[in-house]
Each structure stands twice: as structure tokens, then as C-alpha cells.
Amino acid sequence: MTARYRVAPWLEGAGIYSLVVLLVLAGAVSSPGFLRPESLLGTVQNVSLLGIAATGVAFVTYSGHYADLSVPAVMALSGIVCVSSLRWGLVPAILLGVAAGVAVGIVNGLVIGRLRANPIIWTLVTAAAGSGLIRWAFSNSQAYPSTDTAAGKAFVVLFGEKVAGVPLTVLVLAAMIAAGQFLLVKTKFGARLKLTGSSYEVARMTGVDTRGIVLAVFVLSAFAASVGGILLASLNRLGAEYIGKGYDFTSVTAVVLGGVTLAGGRGNMLGVLGGVLAIGLIETVLTLNGVSVDWQEVVKGVLFIVVVGTSAYLARRQGRDDA
Amino acid sequence: MIGISKRFPGTVAVDGVDFSVGTGEVHALLGENGAGKSTLVKVLAGGFADYGGEIRIDGKRADIRTPSAAKTHGIAMIHQELSLSPTQSVAENMLAGRLPVRAGVFVDRKAMNRQTAFLLARVGMDLDPATPVGRLSQHEAQLVEIARALGSEPRILIMDEPTSALTRDDVARLFGIIRKLKEEGLAVIYISHHLFEVFEIADRASVLRDGRLAGVREVAASSPEGLVRMMVGRDLTFACRATGPEGGGSPGRSERLAATGLGRLGFFSDVSFRLAPGEIVGLCGLAGSGRTELARSLCGIDPLGQGTVTLEGKPVKIRSLADALSHGLAYLTEDRKQQGLALRLTLRENVLSALIPGMGPGPIYAANSRIDVFSGLVEGLRITPPDPRQVTRNLSGGNQQKALLAKWLATKPKVLILDEPTRGVDVGAKALIHESILRLAGEGAAILLISSDLPELIQLSNRFLVMRKGRLIGELQREGTTEEGLLLAANGVTAGAR
Numbered sequence: 001m002t003a004r005y006r007v008a009p010w011l012e013g014a015g016i017y018s019l020v021v022l023l024v025l026a027g028a029v030s031s032p033g034f035l036r037p038e039s040l041l042g043t044v045q046n047v048s049l050l051g052i053a054a055t056g057v058a059f060v061t062y063s064g065h066y067a068d069l070s071v072p073a074v075m076a077l078s079g080i081v082c083v084s085s086l087r088w089g090l091v092p093a094i095l096l097g098v099a100a101g102v103a104v105g106i107v108n109g110l111v112i113g114r115l116r117a118n119p120i121i122w123t124l125v126t127a128a129a130g131s132g133l134i135r136w137a138f139s140n141s142q143a144y145p146s147t148d149t150a151a152g153k154a155f156v157v158l159f160g161e162k163v164a165g166v167p168l169t170v171l172v173l174a175a176m177i178a179a180g181q182f183l184l185v186k187t188k189f190g191a192r193l194k195l196t197g198s199s200y201e202v203a204r205m206t207g208v209d210t211r212g213i214v215l216a217v218f219v220l221s222a223f224a225a226s227v228g229g230i231l232l233a234s235l236n237r238l239g240a241e242y243i244g245k246g247y248d249f250t251s252v253t254a255v256v257l258g259g260v261t262l263a264g265g266r267g268n269m270l271g272v273l274g275g276v277l278a279i280g281l282i283e284t285v286l287t288l289n290g291v292s293v294d295w296q297e298v299v300k301g302v303l304f305i306v307v308v309g310t311s312a313y314l315a316r317r318q319g320r321d322d323a
Numbered sequence: 324m325i326g327i328s329k330r331f332p333g334t335v336a337v338d339g340v341d342f343s344v345g346t347g348e349v350h351a352l353l354g355e356n357g358a359g360k361s362t363l364v365k366v367l368a369g370g371f372a373d374y375g376g377e378i379r380i381d382g383k384r385a386d387i388r389t390p391s392a393a394k395t396h397g398i399a400m401i402h403q404e405l406s407l408s409p410t411q412s413v414a415e416n417m418l419a420g421r422l423p424v425r426a427g428v429f430v431d432r433k434a435m436n437r438q439t440a441f442l443l444a445r446v447g448m449d450l451d452p453a454t455p456v457g458r459l460s461q462h463e464a465q466l467v468e469i470a471r472a473l474g475s476e477p478r479i480l481i482m483d484e485p486t487s488a489l490t491r492d493d494v495a496r497l498f499g500i501i502r503k504l505k506e507e508g509l510a511v512i513y514i515s516h517h518l519f520e521v522f523e524i525a526d527r528a529s530v531l532r533d534g535r536l537a538g539v540r541e542v543a544a545s546s547p548e549g550l551v552r553m554m555v556g557r558d559l560t561f562a563c564r565a566t567g568p569e570g571g572g573s574p575g576r577s578e579r580l581a582a583t584g585l586g587r588l589g590f591f592s593d594v595s596f597r598l599a600p601g602e603i604v605g606l607c608g609l610a611g612s613g614r615t616e617l618a619r620s621l622c623g624i625d626p627l628g629q630g631t632v633t634l635e636g637k638p639v640k641i642r643s644l645a646d647a648l649s650h651g652l653a654y655l656t657e658d659r660k661q662q663g664l665a666l667r668l669t670l671r672e673n674v675l676s677a678l679i680p681g682m683g684p685g686p687i688y689a690a691n692s693r694i695d696v697f698s699g700l701v702e703g704l705r706i707t708p709p710d711p712r713q714v715t716r717n718l719s720g721g722n723q724q725k726a727l728l729a730k731w732l733a734t735k736p737k738v739l740i741l742d743e744p745t746r747g748v749d750v751g752a753k754a755l756i757h758e759s760i761l762r763l764a765g766e767g768a769a770i771l772l773i774s775s776d777l778p779e780l781i782q783l784s785n786r787f788l789v790m791r792k793g794r795l796i797g798e799l800q801r802e803g804t805t806e807e808g809l810l811l812a813a814n815g816v817t818a819g820a821r
Contacts, residue, residue: 188688191679194672198665205624205654205662206676206730207644265667 016258016274023281030288041167047280048169049228049235051273054251054258055176056224058272059217062184064197064264065119067252068221070108073130074101075229075244080134082230083143083155083239090151097233098226104130105222106215113214127248134241141241145233158234169231173273176224181269189216197264253304254279262311279303328375329362336362338534339376344479349501349511351521351542354531355554355721355749360514363531364481367512368400369393380479397478401469401485409457414439416456417471442474443467447496460611462489469497473504480504481512484747486520490609491810498524516747518547530554551750578636579769580652580738582621585630590616591793594630598738598769603760605784606773608813613793614773615657618740622647622654634737648677651737655727655744657773663727664715671697671711674729693733700729703762704755721752728756732763739763740771745779757783777806791815 027034027043034040053071060068082097108126111117135141145152161168184190196203196213204210228247233239258275260267279300286296324342337359344350352360366374369390378385380396387393393400407416414435415422423434439452446466456464469485486494501511501524513525521528522542530537530553537553579600586592591613598604608614620627623641632639634650641647647654656662664673674697675682683689694711701709704725706718715723724745731739741760745753760783764770774780780787787804789797789812797812 186688187686188679188683189686191682191688191690195665195668195676195679198667199661201662202665202676205644205656207648208679209643209645263667265665 016271016278020274020277020281023278023285026285027281027288030285034284034288041170043280043284044170044173044277045167046283047276048167048173049232050247050250050254050279051173051276052169052176052228052231053225053247054254054272054276055173055180055269056221057251058180058255058258058260058267058269059183059193059220060119061252061255061260061262062197062264062267063193063213063217064200065112065214065217066262067120067123067248068108068218068225069120069123069248070104070127070130071221071225071248071251072244072246073127073134074104074222074225075232075247076239076241077101077104077130077134078226078229079233079243080138080143080239080241083145083233084138086145086149086151086155088151090154093151093155094230097230098223101222101226101229102219103222105219108222109215109218112218113211131241138239138241143239145237145239155234156237159231160235172227172231173276176227177269177273180272183220184268189213193217194265197266199265249304250279250300253300253307256311257303257307261314262308263314324363324367325377325379327363327366327378329359329366329371329373336534337366337374337531340531340534340536342529342536344510344512346508346510347505348527349505349513349525351513351515351525351528352531353515353518353521353528353550353554354537355719355751358531358554358749359534360531361483362534364400364483364512364514367393367479368398368481394475397476398481399472399475399477399479400481400483401472402483407456407464407468407471410455412453412455413443413450413459413467414452416467417442417452417474419471438474442470445473445500446470447493462493462611465489466493469500473500477509479510479512481514483514484516485513486515486517494520516749518550521550522547554750579634581633583631583633585617585620585627585632587616587620587625587628590620591790592629594790594795596788596795598771600737600767600769601764602786603764603770603772603784605780605787606771606790607777607780607787607809608790612790612813614790615742616793617790618654618742618771618773622652622740624654648734651735652740653677653731653734653736653738654740655731655742657742657746659720659723659727659746664723664730666714666716666723668715669711670701670706670713670715670718670726673715673726674700674733677730677734696733700732704729704759721748724748725752725756728759732759736763736768738769738771740773742773743775744772745774745776753779777809780809781806787812789813 024035053075057068057071060066078097078101081100082093085093085096104126108123112119112122145155147153147156159169163171184193192203192208193213193216195206195208196210200210203213225244225247229244232243236243254275255272256262256275257278258267258273259271282299282303283296286299291299324340327337327340327342329337340359340363342352342363352364354360365371367378367387369387369392372388378387385396387396387398408419417439418435423431423438425431436452443450443452446469448463448466448470450459450463450467456467459467465485466489472480485497489497505511513521515521525542527539528542528545528550529539530550532554540550540553577600578597580598582597583595585594594617596604606614606617616625619625621632621641623643623646627641632641634652639650641650641652644654660666665676668676671694675693678693678696679688682692697711706722706725706729715726718726728744744760745756748756757779760770760772772780772784781804785801787799787801787809788795789799789809791813796815799808799812
């Protein structure tokens with residue numbers, strides 16, 4: 001490749017930000033109030049939970065395992081476990097919620113890492129099993145936080161909490177993106193993950209513990225989904241079997257839109273943030289222009305098909321070149 | 324083919340090449356790796372929609388831009404890399420796209436097996452047509468591929484390195500078939516790195532260099548040295564090992580690695596040998612003798628059933644490749660593209676990939692920390708271009724192979740197992756790789772060399788272990804060992820004293 005194709009490693013996948021800028025301009029044209037800081041922060045907050053889930057899924061995609069379709073089930077499970085555990089206090093409840101979600105990730109990671117199960121099929125299986133577990137363990141498949149207790153009161157306002165004027169969820173998203181970027185670029189785990197994502201066999205024949213890598217990415221994905229699921233339960237003031245619906249495909253769209261290709265080993269978290277912001281901005285701009293929520297779903301579906309389809313096509317072409 | 328050109332992003336792979344092959348002619352296509360041979364024949368086989376120049380068949384202009392267009396013009400190609408579907412049977416692979424049918428829809432199994440058996444018999448194979456291709460050994464699969472190409476009754480047959488996975492008997496049989504088809508008027512384009520094959524089978528030879536035609540010669544009127552000169556554009560100085568081990572390697576001195584009674588059920592058993600520092604030991608054996616399996620088990624990639632391994636006198640347990648590496652034992656795989664290099668990563672990332680555990684403090688990764696190691700290796704092996712951020716796929720095959728060697732040299736191995744270190748590599752790269760191997764031995768590493776390239780094995784090794792059907796059947800000393808001697812030993816005819 002010639003020099004003009006090259007960008008600094010941390011800028012890789014920055015093309016998404018040109019789309020973000022275009023969408024911001026479109027928003028400014030659609031509504032005069034759009035550029036106000038609180039309105040922009042609101043847009044970010046709308047997609048903060050998507051972003052939190054997407055940072056986890058990005059690890060799975062980056063490792064060459066396409067996607068984690070158990071994300072909605074993990075979000076629902078962690079949310080409902082957290083809500084049901086509030087009687088022991090807010091912090092223990094959050095920890096239990098995360099633990100429940102991460103347990104699903106461990107199962108995913110062990111099965112896919114050791115048995116080389118197809119990640120799409122297998123995470124679909126755990127998604128179904130997770131939903132079944134919730135329906136079996138919780139009456140009505142729902143749990144409401146009791147606002148009589150201090151923990152319950154604290155839980156229902158968690159989503160709307162602000163620190164120095166910035167929504168808590170936005171801060172969590174920023175922390176996850178920063179931590180994810182650090183893991184990918186600055187750690188040996190990230191270097192091994194990149195080799196594994198670029199070529200699983202080569203990584204194995206270089207002495208990388210590829211099973212451990214696969215376990216780690218599915219645990220990271222489940223951890224991120226759990227955090228998102230607990231915040232989503234706080235927003236809904238309810239833990240329920242259905243609350244993570246749609247986060248699977250939308251997070252893959254954001255991840256791939258952000259430059260983490262389905263072929264693996266490419267992209268980074270700053271790109272993923274761009275992909276998440278682009279999806280949030282598209283929603284906002286469509287709303288400002290009076291497009292109904294139903295039609296927004298159609299637009300997101302089409303976006304998924306275009307973005308993921310193109311990436312899959314390119315991955316296949318690269319696969320052929322590698323052969 | 325007149326004035327054929329094909330560009331890739333950043334390079335011109337083939338630049339205005341004229342090439343012709345006559346009826347009943349075998350025309351060899353020679354050149355170093357990256358000279359454009361494979362690209363040129365891929366144009367003819369319909370692999371590209373966009374190229375410059377013109378193709379004429381029987382004097383008429385033929386517009387070949389898809390594989391199916393090539394097929395209608397009677398062009399068949401045997402690929403360097405196997406293109407069979409591993410889960411389907413031999414018969415299904417052979418007759419793909421033209422399965423015999425009964426009553427319009429049903430596949431006629433009997434006719435299918437009959438036709439397959441007939442085609443297999445032409446290449447001297449006696450296989451159950453229902454065997455899944457995935458169960459075949461590499462050389463059997465290669466023969467099936469050849470039989471399949473012949474089955475389409477081509478008028479022009481392209482063979483890209485057809486013998487790289489074949490044993491000598493298979494090659495002799497293949498040449499017999501080619502001679503017969505030649506008499507029937509088949510035109511053959513033959514790509515090979517093995518010059519002796521070219522002299523045995525080809526009528527004319529075209530030499531490509533850097534994407535351009537360097538010349539066309541009648542084979543009968545040229546010499547191997549002349550053709551090599553045309554390929555590389557300079558005279559070569561081959562690395563040659565002085566007699567006896569260098570670096571003071573005398574027998575009876577301290578041993579580096581000792582393996583006793585190694586075995587893995589179904590692959591090899593009762594294998595014992597020793598390696599001394601500074602010694603290069605050639606492991607020779609036919610395809611399927613268990614050489615690669617032995618190497619993989621020794622390095623912890625596959626489980627080792629029985630036996631003990633000691634390194635510098637201390638017994639070691641190697642359960643994984645990471646264990647092996649931490650003991651200074653490295654393995655260069657024979658399969659560069661699938662297992663050796665991540666082609667989408669940069670040259671630097673690949674060369675330093677085995678050093679990740681030591682790059683930076685604790686869990687922190689410092690990407691540029693070993694750049695000095697990288698620069699030294701790239702310079703020593705003359706990898707071109709030496710740009711650390713070059714994507715590895717864009718390197719020629721020879722330079723990729725050098726990068727793979729560099730990746731393992733970077734670990735400063737005490738014991739290095741090399742499995743086909745120069746497969747499919749041009750003479751220039753080969754000389755540099757040999758030079759590096761000798762230098763490593765000179766620095767005191769013990770090297771176990773697996774190679775089907777007998778001249779290479781003889782040129783580099785201090786002594787030879789002969790493996791056959793999963794057992795070590797003999798040991799030959801360097802003095803007085805010839806290619807013929809090694810081949811006979813590998814075939815179990817005369818085992819050396821042991």
C-alpha cells in the first residue's frame with residue numbers, strides 16, 4: 001500500500017466522525033436548539049446505554065467472533081437480578097446483577113473457546129436460555145424496585161443522576177470507552193487479541209492462549225451488557241425479561257459502523273464511540289424532522305443491512321485473499 | 324497473450340508481457356516469487372475482470388474475464404493452493420458441475436463412481452470415490468485436483484506448482500501423463516521452482532522478472548545456470564556449509580536437546596534423538612512419515628503420548644507452545660499463510676508477534692519497544708520493502724517466508740525446528756534464508772530441519788535422521804551422503820547404521 005492509505009493507529013476508523021459532523025450539521029439545520037449543550041448531552045445520553053453495550057460487543061467482533069447475540073438476555077438478567085436484590089443494599093445488588101450477567105459470558109467464552117462453537121448460533125442459544133431462566137425464576141418475568149427502601153429510591157434515580165451537570169450514564173460510557181481503548185492499544189492482552197482476531201490459527205501457532213482470549217472477550221461483552229442492563233432497569237424502574245430487546249443488532253451496527261470490521265483485528269474504541277454517536281444523531285435528526293419511531297426502526301434496520309452487509313462482504317473478500 | 328498487464332493497488336504485477344503456447348507444447352513459466360507468474364496465468368484462467376492486453380486462442384480474439392469464460396475456451400487450471408471442498412467426497416469434487424444424472428434429477432451414483440475411478444486411474448490412484456477429501460493426505464488431494472482438471476478435457480492446461488506436495492513417484496507418473504496428453508495436442512503451461520522438472524518436461528521456457536518478460540528460451544538449448552541468471556538478473560552466490568560443524572561442534576560435546584522414546588498413538592512411536600548446540604540435523608522422510616507430527620508434539624502444539632524431553636540436561640514438561648517458547652524451543656510451521664503469518668497485520672506486528680510477552684512491563688504493551696530487533700532482522704534477511712508498517716499480504720511470497728523466519732529468530736531460540744523453511748520460495752530468498760539458518764547455528768542454536776527439498780537438506784545438515792512410517796529408521800552422517808542415498812533410506816531400502 002502506498003503512503004496515502006496510512007493513518008495514525010489511534011485514528012484508524014476515524015472516517016466515522018465525518019458522518020458524525022454531517023449529522024450534527026443536519027441537526028442544527030433541523031432545529032435551532034439542537035446545538036445547545038444540554039440538548040447535545042441529551043442526544044448522547046439517549047445512546048449511552050447502547051454505547052456501553054457496544055464497547056463489550058466490540059471486543060467480540062474485534063476477536064473475529066462477529067457478535068454476541070446474548071446481549072439482550074444478559075441485560076435483562078443483570079437488570080432483574082439487581083432489582084430483586086435491592087433489599088441487600090444498592091452496591092451488593094449491582095454487584096450481584098453484574099455477576100449474573102458475567103456468568104453467562106463465562107459460559108459463552110468457555111463453550112466458544114474450547115469447543116469452537118459457532119459464536120452466532122451459540123450466543124443465540126444462551127440468549128434463549130437466559131430468557132427462559134428469567135421466566136422460570138421470576139414471577140411474571142418482572143421485578144419492581146421497592147421505593148420504600150433507601151436502596152430502591154437510590155436505584156430508580158440512578159439513570160437520571162448527574163455529576164457536575166453531566167449525566168452519570170454518559171460518564172460511565174466515557175469510562176468504558178477509555179478503558180476499552182487502553183486494553184486494546186496499550187496492553188499485551190490487546191496485542192494478543194489483535195493477533196487472534198487477525199488470524200486465529202496464527203495466534204495459536206505463536207503461543208497465544210487463544211482459548212483464554214476468547215473467554216476474555218465474551219466475559220468483557222457480558223460485563224458491559226450487565227452494566228448497561230442495570231442502568232436500563234433503573235431507567236424503566238423495572239427489571240423484565242424483554243428490556244434488552246434490540247440491543248444485539250444495534251450494537252453490532254454501531255461497532256461495525258465505527259470501523260471494527262467483521263473480519264477481526266481492525267478498528268478501535270474511539271471508532272465505536274463514533275458509530276454510537278452516529279446512530280444517536282440519526283435518531284435525533286429523524287425525530288426533529290417528524291419521522292415516527294416505527295420508521296426510525298426501519299431506518300436502523302436498513303442501516304444494519306448496509307453496514308454489516310458491506311463489512312461481511314469485505315471480510316469474505318479478505319478471507320479469500322488470505323487463503 | 325499479447326501485452327498483458329495487471330495492476331494491483333500500489334504495484335504493477337504484470338507489465339506488458341507477451342506469452343504463447345503451441346498445440347502439443349509444454350511451456351514452462353519461470354521467475355522468482357513476486358515476478359508475476361501466478362498473476363499472468365490467473366488472467367488466462369479468467370481470475371480478473373480488469374487487465375490490459377489481449378488474449379487470442381487459435382488466432383481468434385478471446386475475451387476472458389471470468390472463470391466460466393475460460394472454461395468455455397477449454398482452459399483448465401491446477402492451483403498451487405488446493406481448491407477442493409474438504410467435506411465432499413472425491414467423486415463429488417471431481418465431477419462438480421457435471422454430475423451424471425438419471426431421469427433428469429437424480430444423481431447417478433454408480434456412473435459417478437465409475438467415472439471417478441476412471442479419472443483416478445489415469446493418475447495412478449486407487450481410491451474409494453466416496454472418501455471425503457478432508458481425509459486425504461496433501462499429496463493425495465493434489466493428485467485428485469490434477470485428475471479433476473484432466474477430467475474436464477481441457478485444450479490448455481495451466482499447472483501452478485503442481486508437484487510441491489507430491490512424492491517423487493507421483494511426479495514421475497504425472498510427467499508420464501503430461502507427455503501422453505501432449506501427443507494428443509494439449510497445450511500445457513507449467514509453473515515450477517524446480518528447474519530439474521522444467522528440463523525434464525518442458526519444450527520452451529519463458530522467464531519473468533519483476534512483472535516483465537526477461538526472455539524465452541528453447542529448453543534443450545539452455546542450461547540451468549543460464550535460466551537462473553535470467554530469473555534473478557545477477558549471478559548467485561549460494562551459501563555453502565563448510566564441511567563439518569562450525570563453531571566447534573564436535574561429537575560428544577554437551578547436548579542441547581535429548582528426546583527419548585517419544586510417541587503419539589497413530590502418528591509416531593519410539594522416537595529418540597539428540598541435538599547438540601550449533602548442530603543442524605536434517606529430518607528426512609516421505610510425505611506422511613510423521614515428520615511434521617513429531618515436530619508439533621515436541622513443541623506442545625499436539626499432545627505427546629509418551630517419552631521424555633530434556634533441554635540442556637534438565638527434563639522439561641512441554642504442555643503448550645507457550646511452554647516450549649519459554650524454554651527456548653520454537654517451531655516454524657510449513658503452512659505460512661494459514662498458521663505462520665497474519666497477512667492483514669503489518670510486517671512489524673508479525674515479526675515481533677512471538678515477543679509480545681516481553682514487550683513492556685507487566686501487562687502493559689509497548690508497541691515500539693523491540694524495534695531494534697525488528698530492524699536487525701529485516702536488514703539481515705534483506706526483507707523488501709523494509710517498511711515496518713507495510714501490510715504483510717503485500718509482500719512477495721519469498722519476503723513473507725523471510726518474515727516468518729525472522730519472527731522465530733526474534734525469539735533467539737535455543738532449539739529451532741524448521742518445517743519446510745523455503746517451500747515455494749525463489750532462489751534469491753532461499754539463499755538468504757539458508758545464510759540465516761547457518762548463522763543461527765553458528766551462534767550455538769540446535770536446529771532440526773525438515774525439508775522435502777533434498778539439495779537443501781544436504782547442503783545445510785551436519786547429519787540426517789531418517790523417518791519412515793512414524794519411526795526413526797536410521798541416521799546418516801554428512802560425509803558421503805547423496806540425494807539418492809537419502810531417498811533410498813527414506814523409502815526404507817537401505818537404512819544407515821544406527
